[in-house]
Amino acid sequence: xxxxxxxxxxxxxxxxxxxxxxCDILEIDEDEVTExxxxxxxxxxxxxxxxxxxxxxxxTQKVTIDxxxxxxxxxxxxxxxxxxxxxxx
Amino acid sequence: xxxxxxxxARGHSGPQGPRPGADGRRVVITGLGVVTSIGIGxxxxxxxxxxxxxxxxxxxxxDTTGFAHANGCEVTDFEPGRWITRQHPxxxxxxxxxxxxxxxMAVEDAGLTAADVRSRRxxxxxxxxxxxxxxxxxxxxxxxxxxxxxxxxxxxxRVPASRLSVGIVRELGLEDVEAVxxxxxxxAGNYAVGYGYDALRSGDVDIALCGGADAACRKTFTGFxxxxxxxPEVCRPFDKDREGILTGEGAGILLMESLDSAVARxxxxxxxxxxxxxxxxxxxxxxPDRDSIARTMEIAHRNAGVTPDRIDFVSAxxxxxxxxxxxEAGAIRxxxxxxxxxxxxxxxxxxxHSMGAASAVAAAACALxxxxxxIPPTINHRETDPECAxxxxxxxxxxxxxxxxQNNALAFGGNNAVLILGAYRSxx
Numbered sequence: 001x002x003x004x005x006x007x008x009x010x011x012x013x014x015x016x017x018x019x020x021x022x023c024d025i026l027e028i029d030e031d032e033v034t035e036x037x038x039x040x041x042x043x044x045x046x047x048x049x050x051x052x053x054x055x056x057x058x059x060t061q062k063v064t065i066d067x068x069x070x071x072x073x074x075x076x077x078x079x080x081x082x083x084x085x086x087x088x089x
Numbered sequence: 090x091x092x093x094x095x096x097x098a099r100g101h102s103g104p105q106g107p108r109p110g111a112d113g114r115r116v117v118i119t120g121l122g123v124v125t126s127i128g129i130g131x132x133x134x135x136x137x138x139x140x141x142x143x144x145x146x147x148x149x150x151x152d153t154t155g156f157a158h159a160n161g162c163e164v165t166d167f168e169p170g171r172w173i174t175r176q177h178p179x180x181x182x183x184x185x186x187x188x189x190x191x192x193x194m195a196v197e198d199a200g201l202t203a204a205d206v207r208s209r210r211x212x213x214x215x216x217x218x219x220x221x222x223x224x225x226x227x228x229x230x231x232x233x234x235x236x237x238x239x240x241x242x243x244x245x246x247r248v249p250a251s252r253l254s255v256g257i258v259r260e261l262g263l264e265d266v267e268a269v270x271x272x273x274x275x276x277a278g279n280y281a282v283g284y285g286y287d288a289l290r291s292g293d294v295d296i297a298l299c300g301g302a303d304a305a306c307r308k309t310f311t312g313f314x315x316x317x318x319x320x321p322e323v324c325r326p327f328d329k330d331r332e333g334i335l336t337g338e339g340a341g342i343l344l345m346e347s348l349d350s351a352v353a354r355x356x357x358x359x360x361x362x363x364x365x366x367x368x369x370x371x372x373x374x375x376x377p378d379r380d381s382i383a384r385t386m387e388i389a390h391r392n393a394g395v396t397p398d399r400i401d402f403v404s405a406x407x408x409x410x411x412x413x414x415x416x417e418a419g420a421i422r423x424x425x426x427x428x429x430x431x432x433x434x435x436x437x438x439x440x441x442h443s444m445g446a447a448s449a450v451a452a453a454a455c456a457l458x459x460x461x462x463x464i465p466p467t468i469n470h471r472e473t474d475p476e477c478a479x480x481x482x483x484x485x486x487x488x489x490x491x492x493x494x495q496n497n498a499l500a501f502g503g504n505n506a507v508l509i510l511g512a513y514r515s516x517x
């Protein structure tokens with residue numbers, strides 16, 4: 001299954017909502033981030049920020065995300081995939 | 090700030106029998122008070138350490154619905170009214186109840202009365218991570234459900250962290266006293282003991298009640314849980330399959346005085362405080378730094394006037410998380426050498442992580458180990474992590490004649506404190 005087919009489950013509004021959450025936590029403007037720009041390398045995130053993102057997504061998206069998924073949540077694209085998968089469970 | 094501050098500047102010199110190269114009075118521990126999940130009071134706690142007792146059980150301090158696992162090391166047989174007699178126990182939060190009870194025990198254990206302490210210049214210093222966060226949990230819950238107008242005024246009055254030390258002052262009716270609560274998180278117990286050591290050594294006070302206290306609370310459990318650092322079942326420090334900490338609670342209070350004072354009154358001496366080292370690196374909110382931990386140990390050794398080869402065992406911070414244990418073991422290897430690592434144990438395997446109380450309770454354990462001649466075990470141990478590669482005295486205590494022991498405490502923010510205790514053997 002490709003990333004695109006998985007994230008089809010997320011509509012544009014939901015992706016935008018997730019993007020806003022991530023940008024808020026990383027303290028960056030939305031035009032600074034792309035779907036593939038890396039949180040850690042390009043946006044100065046550390047492990048605590050990553051957990052903060054995970055926690056915020058669980059709360060707002062009503063999903064449960066295993067902490068092992070953090071290794072895939074390195075950019076917006078990865079986050080969309082993980083949230084979409086979690087939403088299917 | 091370190092242990093060698095300004096004793097000369099304060100004009101105190103020439104006490105009886107200072108160690109070579111050290112100024113100031115010698116400081117000894119003559120009373121212990123402990124509240125832990127494996128035993129309350131010296132006798133029960135010592136037996137627990139020797140047996141390798143486990144304090145783990147399902148958490149009852151708060152509703153754990155929604156957490157996939159919720160074990161902890163709570164104190165379940167604590168009767169505050171037994172120790173707190175000059176105040177209403179309900180006027181104190183749970184952490185203050187622990188600290189006051191432990192102080193009462195320490196005074197009694199030292200063969201003193203409250204009046205004895207009252208008649209001297211004294212210091213009370215208590216370290217903590219959470220203060221009375223257990224009460225704050227409750228106030229926040231009430232605030233969310235109804236609103237601040239429904240706050241219980243009695244609970245609100247218990248919240249200030251200063252109550253942990255002031256509660257002891259009130260209980261013992263102390264007058265010529267300095268009372269401080271030291272909020273340096275998981276290293277706070279060692280900080281508080283170190284502060285007492287300085288005050289006694291310089292002659293500022295004649296008796297010191299020092300240690301740490303914390304009560305299990307939802308906020309702290311949730312924080313560690315969210316970080317992915319709470320073990321599902323048990324705490325296995327230095328084990329290759331370790332899964333994290335278990336949150337705990339309790340208090341440890343050490344009664345300290347000058348060696349002269351202890352000898353003059355014929356007191357039983359558990360151990361001498363040889364010195365301590367502090368080094369806050371502030372490098373990362375939660376990740377420990379090996380070099381910084383090594384530096385803290387080196388400062389402690391220097392202040393205590395000891396070399397690494399003289400350390401008989403290390404009471405590790407040893408939380409049981411992946412990051413702590415490997416980093417702490419690496420720092421010990423760096424300071425002691427890979428071929429000369431002392432036995433390194435974690436009593437958190439038994440009592441969990443009691444936060445600000447942890448290093449104070451561990452200091453009490455070190456003093457008891459010296460007095461009773463045994464090294465407490467690291468329980469729940471199956472296979473040592475090759476990346477830690479140290480002798481953690483797995484599962485069974487060992488008998489040992491101990492001269493010098495080291496007590497590590499490492500806190501978030503890289504706020505580290507290491508205490509060195511030594512056996513006191515009278516010249517006679």
